[in-house]
Amino acid sequence: DAKTTQPTSMDCAEGRAANLPCNHSTISGNEYVYWYRQIHSQGPQYIIHGLKNNETNEMASLIITEDRKSSTLILPHATLRDTAVYYCIVRKSGAGSYQLTFGKGTKLSVIP
C-alpha cells in the first residue's frame, strides 16, 4: 500500500471548518483513500473513503485532487468532540484481507 504524509498537528477554532491535508503521491490506480480517527482512549472510527471523486457523508467531506496525489478531509463545523488523531490511509480495492496500514496521523485540537 502507498505511504501517506500528514502534518503532525493542527488547531481549529470551534465552529470553523477543519481542513486536514494528506499527501499520497505514490498512490496507484486501484487504491482508495480512507480516513479514520481515534479519539483518546478509544478504538479508531471510520470517517469516509474515496477513489477519485469527491465524497460527502454526515461526518465529513473528502476532496481528492485530480491527479490523486493528495486529498483533504473537511470537517465543516468542528466541535470539541472532533478533537482526535486523524489517520489518512491508502488501501487497495479488492484486497484479500481488510488490513489498514496506519501512519502517525494528524492530531487535531479543536479550540473553544
Next chain:
Amino acid sequence: KAGVTQTPRYLIKTRGQQVTLSCSPISGHRSVSWYQQTPGQGLQFLFEYFSETQRNKGNFPGRFSGRQFSNSRSEMNVSTLELGDSALYLCASSFEAGSTEAFFGQGTRLTVV
C-alpha cells in the same frame, strides 16, 4: 446492534507469562483483525482471521498468535511476555475483506511488569 467487544479491558502481567485476549465481533461479521498500539510504533497490524483461517499476518514474532472460532469470536495469545509488549491491543471486525468500513473495539490495555 452491539459493537465489537474486547475483554478484558485492562490486564497486568509479569514478564515471561502468557496472556490471552478476546474479541467478539459485530454479529454477522466474519473478518477479525488485531492491531497493537504503542506510543513509539503507533498502530501496527498483527493479523487477520476470516472464517477461522488466518488470512494475513503482520511483522511480529511467533510469540504472537491468534485463532478464530466458528462463531467468529477471536482470541489472540502472547507467550513469554516482554516489557515491550505493553500496549493497547485493538480488535476490528468487518463483514468481509471487501467491506468499506472496519469497526474497532475499545481495546485491551496490557501492562507487562
